[in-house]
Amino acid sequence: xxxxxxxxxxxxxxxxxxxxxxxxxxxxxxxxxxxxxxxxxxxxxxxxxxxxxxxxxxxxxxxxxxxxxxxxxxxxxxxxxxxxxxxxxxxxxxxxxxxxxxxxxxxxxxxxxxxxxxxxxxxxxxxxxxxxxxxxxxxxxxxxxxxxxxxxxxxxxxxxxxxxxxxxxxxxxxxxxxxxxxxxxxxxxxxxxxxxxxxxxxxxxxxxxxxxxxxxxxxxxxxxxxxxxxxxxxxxxxxxxxxxxxxxxxxxxxxxxxxxxxxxxxxxxxxxxxxxxxxxxxxxxxxxxxx
Numbered sequence: 562x563x564x565x566x567x568x569x570x571x572x573x574x575x576x577x578x579x580x581x582x583x584x585x586x587x588x589x590x591x592x593x594x595x596x597x598x599x600x601x602x603x604x605x606x607x608x609x610x611x612x613x614x615x616x617x618x619x620x621x622x623x624x625x626x627x628x629x630x631x632x633x634x635x636x637x638x639x640x641x642x643x644x645x646x647x648x649x650x651x652x653x654x655x656x657x658x659x660x661x662x663x664x665x666x667x668x669x670x671x672x673x674x675x676x677x678x679x680x681x682x683x684x685x686x687x688x689x690x691x692x693x694x695x696x697x698x699x700x701x702x703x704x705x706x707x708x709x710x711x712x713x714x715x716x717x718x719x720x721x722x723x724x725x726x727x728x729x730x731x732x733x734x735x736x737x738x739x740x741x742x743x744x745x746x747x748x749x750x751x752x753x754x755x756x757x758x759x760x761x762x763x764x765x766x767x768x769x770x771x772x773x774x775x776x777x778x779x780x781x782x783x784x785x786x787x788x789x790x791x792x793x794x795x796x797x798x799x800x801x802x803x804x805x806x807x808x809x810x811x812x813x814x815x816x817x818x819x820x821x822x823x824x825x826x827x828x829x830x831x832x833x834x835x836x837x838x839x840x841x842x843x844x845x846x847x848x849x850x851x852x
Contacts (some may be wrong), residue, residue, distance in 0.1 A: 573710060
């Protein structure tokens with residue numbers, strides 16, 4: 562049985578068996594949980610459907626969070642995406658999905674924490690875009706979530722997926738890494754390419770702080786989900802091109818843990834530093850909660 566302590570061990574096991582990471586993980590989880598593979602697949606399929614529903618609900622132009630800080634930006638992005646934007650409609654629609662799910666979360670909607678609520682838009686923004694806009698089978702997207710989940714388990718074990726422990730690198734950074742690996746597999750990349758994509762994505766968000774305005778998972782969190790999508794696409798594209806991370810993926814994850822440990826408390830979800838303590842950040846907090 563797999564222990565999920567190392568991504569390289571997952572890659573080695575998949576290569577030895579001549580299968581994808583997702584096939585390896587699904588078979589392993591079936592054994593570990595004593596659950597038939599088709600039942601586990603259906604449960605993961607349910608997660609995918611929740612992501613789709615969150616996107617649909619999140620693009621409502623009248624959607625607002627309880628605080629009133631956020632809402633309606635996914636609708637704006639969706640309208641803009643129809644014109645193609647600077648990078649084409651595929652990418653702008655991916656940003657739309659990420660913002661939609663994140664705004665829906667801020668409005669207390671049902672989402673999939675992937676791996677956290679604060680980073681819930683990144684996997685839908687990437688995986689659903691490949692499935693829906695590139696006409697990939699739903700089965701491929703569901704299986705990719707097993708790969709993303711396995712990589713997330715390793716990151717959680719070796720480092721952290723919590724902003725309060727590791728900063729936003731542990732949330733949006735981890736989500737971008739999981740998404741990058743999943744997209745590589747969906748696109749026919751090898752397990753080794755998935756590992757390189759994961760490493761590149763984490764490196765590109767290494768040191769990202771968690772500094773929510775008024776302590777709410779809204780500003781700058783929602784826009785960081787869109788940024789995480791961009792990071793995931795860049796990492797996946799490089800890995801699929803054959804570009805490798807010079808630093809092995811597990812060492813990159815260990816470095817993320819060390820960076821998180823060295824971050825001051827003020828930059829780890831306490832709203833005591835960064836954007837949270839700018840004049841505007843303080844003013845917004847006072848308007849929401851009072852002086």
